[in-house]
Amino acid sequence: MVSFPAKAHSADSDLAAPATSVRRDTRGEKRRRRIYKSLHDCIISKGYVKTTLADIAEGAGMTASHLLYYFNGKEAILEQYFANVAVRFLERIEGFAQHPAEQQVQMLADFWFKGETSTRLEIGFMLECFGNAVNDDILRITKADFDSRCKAHLANIFAAAPRLLLADARDSAEIAYSMMIGLRSAVYFDDDISLERAHTLFTETVNRMSGFSA
Template identity: 75%
Template sequence: MKSSESSPKSRAGSSHRKPSRAKSTVSPRGDTRGERRRRKIFKSLHDCIIRKGYVKTTLADIAEGADMTASHLLYYFKGKEDILEQYFQNVSVRFLERIETFGGHDTEEQIDLLADFWFKGETSTRQEIGFMLECFGAAVNDDVLKVTKADFDARCKAYLVDLFDGAGESLFTNSRDAAELAYSMMIGLRSAVYFDDDITLEHAHRLFRQALFRMSGLSRQAAA
């Protein structure tokens, strides 16, 4: 038990640490007291960001939401930045693991699964999209977040390259170009849903799905 509680502090990173690849920081043994407290801290950070934004969230806010003092919280993390870095890394890993399971399906099914994941799932509420955008914004000046985001982008695009490689009659001779466009649409439409009242999640889902069908040479499915 002692080692599980002391590990968060030893693993905590500064804004200059650069992980080579997104990797979950949650221990496989998630039932220890230390891991339960870390999860409460992560949830508190998440809720605070959704409620008032990352910039306005203080360490005291996060500690209060996790039912502990700020000094107690610092036993697990070095500060607000460290909490976000590790939480964003964990979320990125979970997203990637889910997306990469789609690869066992045919192209049409993969497009439907991907569109549903980004525009219909529990990660697609306006609040959760706002949380994602807060993380992306914080990554501009945080080296750890920047590397995690870059790895997330690269692996999402690699998945899309495989999707277009498997398409029978793709409109693009270069699957990497198609992947860049598809990923840009995915992130762009999610951002548009958050900022533009004229586009809904349902509308974004339809646009993304139809675009990927057409890009994959599946025009008949795009009209459905």
């Protein structure tokens, strides 16, 4: 993949805000958003393990003790941040359901491989979150719910397909989701595959699995 500056503006700064119909702009919410953005930038810059509470506080323009008024440590910040982003992503993905199934395949591919969340930095941030979900019960529950709902959305697409390569729409969804996550990881670690190529592989494979194209 191409390289990016170590600290880029987060495309997810708004996505990480609480999912309410009207975003609150109280002083506390503004400070929480600054904390989320600081955590995000610190993780991209040095990784979650090397990020300290003091680093996050400095990036948010406050002291570590002041930050603890809002969150009980960096684990709590990541847990809430990831939950907020997951909700926003699901709102976008599940919103595709109003379109024809074949069009949804393209929309999903664009979201995962062409959207604001598909830069190398944002994919790396996602992988950091997934890695921490291994030993964090709250992150693991959030990720499991996210995975389940994404696969349910894919299963609905396959259920509406003209013909399936596999007999079961849920099995098809399992494979398609694994391919999607795997391709995003491959793009991050393998210089021989680009986002554009991953986008093509995903769309062509899912279309063939569903009978939307020959």
